[in-house]
Each structure stands twice: as structure tokens, then as C-alpha cells.
Amino acid sequence: MKLLIGNKCYSSWSLRAWLLMRAAGIAFTEELVPLDTPDFKETVFAAAPGSGGTVPVLVDGGIAVWETLAIVEYLHERFPESGIWPRDPAARAHARAAANEMHAGFTALRGACPMNLGKRFGPRDRGPGVARDVERLAALWGQARERFGAGGPFLYGAFCAADAMFAPVVTRLDTYGIAVDPLSRDYMQAVLAHPAFREWLTAALAEPAIVAQDEVDEPALVDLRKS
Template identity: 35%
Template sequence: MKNFQISFEERRVALFTETTAAELAEYNSDFKVPVLKDDELLVWDSLSILEYISEQYLENRGWPAETKARSLARSISAEMHSSYFNVRNELPMNCRKKFENIELSKSAEREIERIKALWRKCRGEHGNAGEWLFGEYSIADAMFAPIALRFDGYSIPLSGVEDAYVKSVLKHPGIVEWVEAGKLETEVIEADEIS
């Protein structure tokens, strides 16, 4: 929404606290974030929210205009949404710390190689018009932003296309703002801390 200058108010909900369930109860999101409230309409789950915003506010400009690019963008966004469980477990989101030389399972390494290969394919086949996966910024970039942040935070070796892509994500003004806000948070989710 920040990328497309759609104004919104953000309500921060700290997870796994004594008040989390009560704070999220009104949104019907199974006590999870993110959830979008647009007047009385509730939309939950990140990909559904992105689809709704694209339809309702962007005349579908959230997805690439060209059919093949759009189809690939949908496939990789759905894959991101439903996969990479080893990356999620072994590289938990943590914007406040930087890690070097972490040991990863073969399964996590394989997922990382898969993600890099997808990025190279998108950039190689559809990336000419800009620095994003499909040239111009799309839903696919929003979906992969958490992965790019993890690759940076856990110092995953990157080269060429993937390195440039992560740098683009890190300097996106919406991401810079989001990471800065994250750094000011004081809560710690112990289950997501790795040593």
C-alpha cells in the first residue's frame, strides 16, 4: 500500500502476549496478522489482502499486465505462501539482529537455491523495465520481501541478480520504514530466537 501511495492506518498488535487474542478477536483472522479492515469488510491472510487491494484500489496493477508474467508472478507468490517451511523455521524473521555463518539443513539450503533460481528466472525473463522481479513493483515483490530480509539478516551468500534484488528490497522506502519501526520494538518472541 505504501508503494502505491494508498493511505491506511496501521494498528500494531504484539504477538504471543496475554492480550493478543483479545486484541485480534474482532477481526476473524484466527488470531493471526496481517488483517485488513476496509470500512466493515475484513480481509485476512497476506495474499488475499494483496489481491483485494489490487482489485479494489489499483485496477489490478498489483499484478504484472502481461499474461505470462502475471501467471509466473501468481505461481511464485502462491509458492512463497505455501512453501519454504525449513527457511521459515531455520531463519525466523528477525529485523533486529544480524547473523553470520549459521548452519542450515540440506532442506533449507535447497529451498534457498530454489528461491534464488526463481528470482533469476523472473528478473531474466521479465525484469527489464525496472529493478523488481517483474520490472515494476508487484505483489510478488511484497510476498518475497520477508525472504529478502532474511537473506540479508542471516548473511546468505548471494551474487549477481539475487544480490542486486535484495539490495533493491532493502532500500525500498516502505521497507526501510518498516525495519526502523521493527528495531524500536522491545518484545522478544523466544521461539523465534536462534543463537
């Protein structure tokens, strides 16, 4: 299996697929396709004809899968014992609904706070839309933890696809100093401490490339890539 990904410092969707596969112990190689370069889409189209020309793309022999949730479901079918989704039917249904909500929603937070693992920013008012997204995240995470999280520190106990889907949002809340409730903070710390995420982060901070469109126009408290 091969996974095409974008720059690790910025590519939130790449992080989701990569993190899930690494956490589940699924063997794969990775191919970095630099974002914001002239041959980006050409490279992606060559691996996945008919796709939207975005990353991640999973290539498994003659099969190419694009779109992160499609990759998640392909991996679930391919490796049914790997814990991609919770075993309990109620937890699995809730996890799938939460992951789909993440895929389609939280647009204010995602727009105002692009994923940038290389910097940390000071707290500030980022608008009512971001505040509503954070409130919804707290409610959704709290419900998952209360109903299904007894077996571990993640949303449904053990790390699963829903946690991978929310991982970039976790980094945004942390990077931009956004205040959250204690339960959400504990969950965030579990994700940020996961060995697979730490591996991704180490590689992200070592990347030399700067993608201008994912750099917000405000001074950073810390540039981790220079520390």
C-alpha cells in the same frame, strides 16, 4: 482502511501486506497487536470475527480480510490501477504462481531462520533443506528477472505483490549471512533499499519488545537495536 499488524521486528506476514500497501500508495492506518501476549487473539477476533486469529488483518469499513494473499487480491480488486500485480498477463500469471509458492513453501528456510530485523548472524551451514530452498529461490528469481524484469530492479520490473511476498525471505538471507548468487544479491539490495522497507525497518529497530519465540539460540554478530 486499517491494517492490524504484529511487531515489526518479527512479523513477516505483517511486513508483506504493509509493504505492499505503502509501496502502492494506498492510504491506511495501522494498529499494532503485540505478538505473544494474552489478548492477542481476542484483539484480532474482534476486528475479524471468524478469522484464524492471526495478523495481518485488513479492515475496510464493514469488510475484514485476513490471510495475506487474500488481502493482496482484495487490494488488486479495490485499486486496479495501483500496480498490485503486473499488467502483462504472462508476467501477472508468473507473479501469482511465485507468490503462492512463497506462501506455501520454503519451510526449511523459514523454520531455521525466523525473521528478526534486529540482529545479524554469522554464516554457517544451516542444513540441506535450507540449501535447497535457497537454490529454488535463485532459480525462481532468476527466471522472473530474465523474462519480465527489464523495466526495473524488481522481479517483474516495478515493485508488485510478488516482491512484497518475498521481502521477509530477502531479510532472512541478509540477516543470517546466507550466500546467494550475484543476481539474487542485486535483487535483495533493491528490496532492502526500497523507501517503504526502510520506513518499516526504522520502526522495527525502535521497538522495545522482545519476542522470545522468534529469537534464535545462537550468538548474534550485531544487535542493531542496541547500536
